[in-house]
Amino acid sequence: MKKIQDCKVLGVKNLNDDTYILELTTPETPEIIAAGNFAEIKVDHTPDVFLRRPLSIFDVDYTNKKISFFIKITGKGTALLKEAELEQNINIIYPLGNSFKPEANGNALVIGGGSGIAPLLLLANELKIKKSEITFLLGGRKNTDIHLFKEFEKYGTVLITTEDGSLGEKGRVTDHSIFNSINGFTKIYTCGPNPMMKAVGEIASANDIPCEVSLENMMACGFGACLCCVTETHEGNKCVCTEGPVFNVNDLKW
Amino acid sequence: MVDLKVKVHELEFKNPVTTASGTFGFGEEFEEFIDLNRLGGIFVKGLTLHNREGNPYPRMAETPSGMLNAVGLQNKGIDYFINNIYPRIKEYDTEIIPNVNGSTVEDYIEVTERINEIEDINAIELNISCPNVKEGGMSFGISCPSAIAVTEAVREVYDKTLIVKLSPNVTDICEIAKAVEGAGADSISLINTLLGMAIDPHTRKPILSTLTGGLSGPAVKPVAIRMVWQVYNAVKVPIIGMGGIMNAEDTIEFMLAGSSAIQVGTANFIDPEVSIKIIDGITSYMGKYKIDSVSDLIGAMDVEELY
Ligand SMILES: Cc1cc2nc3c(=O)[nH]c(=O)nc-3n(C[C@H](O)[C@H](O)[C@H](O)COP(=O)(O)OP(=O)(O)OC[C@H]3O[C@@H](n4cnc5c(N)ncnc54)[C@H](O)[C@@H]3O)c2cc1C
Ligand SMILES: Cc1cc2nc3c(=O)[nH]c(=O)nc-3n(C[C@H](O)[C@H](O)[C@H](O)COP(=O)(O)O)c2cc1C
Ligand code: FES
Secondary structure, eight states: OOEEEEEEEEEEEEEETTEEEEEEEOSSSOOOOOTTOEEEEOOOSOTTSOSOEEEEOOEEETTTTEEEEEEEOOSHHHHHHHTOOTTOEEEEEEEESOOOOOOTTOEEEEEEEGGGGTTHHHHHHHHHHTTOEEEEEEEESSGGGOOOHHHHHTTSEEEEEETTSSSSEESOGGGSGGGGSOTTOSEEEEESOHHHHHHHHHHHHHTTOOEEEEOOOOOSSSSSSSOOSEEEETTEEEETTTTOSEEEGGGBOO | OOBOOEEETTEEESSSEEEOTTSSTTSGGGTTTSOGGGSSEEEEEEEOSSOBOOSOSOOEEEETTEEEEOOOOOBOOHHHIIIIIHHHHTTSSSEEEEEEOOSSHHHHHHHHHHHHTOTTOOEEEEEOOOTTOSSSGGGGTSSHHHHHHHHHHHHHHOOSEEEEEOOSOSSOHHHHHHHHHHTTOSEEEEOOOEEEEOBOTTTOOBSSTTSEEEEESGGGHHHHHHHHHHHHTTOSSOEEEOSSOOSHHHHHHHHHTTEEEEEEOTHHHHOTTHHHHHHHHHHHHHHHTTOSBGGGGTTOOOOTTOO
């Protein structure tokens, strides 16, 4: 059930200059969250940030009524949210969108870039419950862009690429040597910048590996009312906020 | 108990708060958030004769206190609405009002004729003001002869309440308003979005795939209030006002300027409960100022003893 709720700020944890984790306390036990679900967050105070901001749910703690977001500053709204004060109320609408369909007993390749790693820890947890093996491939421009290495390591092998070579293999994620032999993987899950997901999708299709991508189209509402967020599919335009954000890569026309 | 009922031609709204076409889906999208039965009415997403995919993404740009959209009337066509959507939403105890669009006068007539077959739909809103389609849309609403032609043609095939929605992208709004009133409109709704544009200074590219789009939200409110006031003084038919309404006070402002009812648009995206909050807010306002009937507010701006 979708809820509109005022949540109290529990903390802002800085991971580096432009990336942080925002933790909120929900007034009631959080709604059930599946990996890929997102929330629309109201950033108050300024006419410049008029609309809500869509953010993937990074983590949820049902017992302690906590919900958190992994946020990369890309503009005004994400910068303002970082200044949120303890105990301040932040209004969210959640849970929104569909979710990843984690495979049981599979061998998963989970690829994240930039803020796209946000839904991947919840996904890892679901994959683990379903007894899938997991290999993570995380990409960034430089070593400080790679976050939460230790958290991912709890669920599987973590591979890294950086464009400047300061950590892991040098290059983009799709340059990683793992792609020399990926036929052992039974499914690929990815979230990150569109060019990265497109490149991953092409490799997946070429190797006949099922692949899910989570899109980050610009949204005005987040719950199917405005039709602003569409992506072109083989069945016409679909709303990323209600029929996505997670799509089977073969359904997309990009 | 305060009396919230308002009349727009033969339509009786249980209160003046309705939701604007294109910003409220088909109502269902809000079912988990609010009690839709409390609304005066729901103007559903713009409908065309055939399926339309709308414009390519990106279709939206945020702007100060507002947004530009270039959705371009994406919808599955009138038959899909009648067969698949209407049966689900007709049970709501509120006026469901289709927003009728076309590329040609014939399109408008055909869509209207199909809707006319539905007994429980008491009104249509003729959209001659969509700025986001290449053919038809706003081009009908920015010149008197074409606005008259389409209104007269639809009037001929439609006996129930005919609301014509005007574009603010004109030099003289009163001229168009008088023209559609003369052509048989029972009510006028305004304003549709203002034609606007946004460019990304870093990439030097336009933000919208269509370059231009329609501006909505509080940024347009003063323009909308002014136009409602001008039209109120130019025509006799009731007016349904909209443009940037965010709360009950904005609504009162629109009513004082001459609106018999209002539509809440972009505000629904930010607060899906806003329409209900507005109804409650109007009730408190009436209590505070001891107003028995909300219709006493229509056009009641006090211009005596200015300063
Ligand atoms: C379903 C979904 C889930 C998301 N999850 C996360 C997440 O978990 N963590 C996270 O950090 N970000 C996430 N994003 C992206 C996030 O919503 C945007 O970065 C944010 O809205 C930007 O707001 P801003 O005010 O900071 O930037 P603005 O000042 O609005 O814009 C700054 C720049 O970013 C661009 N931009 C704005 N919104 C988007 C967008 N949605 N996609 C691409 N470019 C955009 C603008 O064109 C502009 O160039 C998600 C987006 C979606 C749709
Ligand atoms: C995303 C979006 C889609 C819209 N679609 C339609 C439409 O299909 N038909 C129509 O007559 N008006 C449409 N409009 C215009 C609104 O109904 C309304 O006239 C306008 O947004 C001004 O009101 P507001 O500032 O309260 O949003 C749309 C507006 C938005 C923002
Ligand atoms: S963002 Fe409004 S429909 Fe998807």
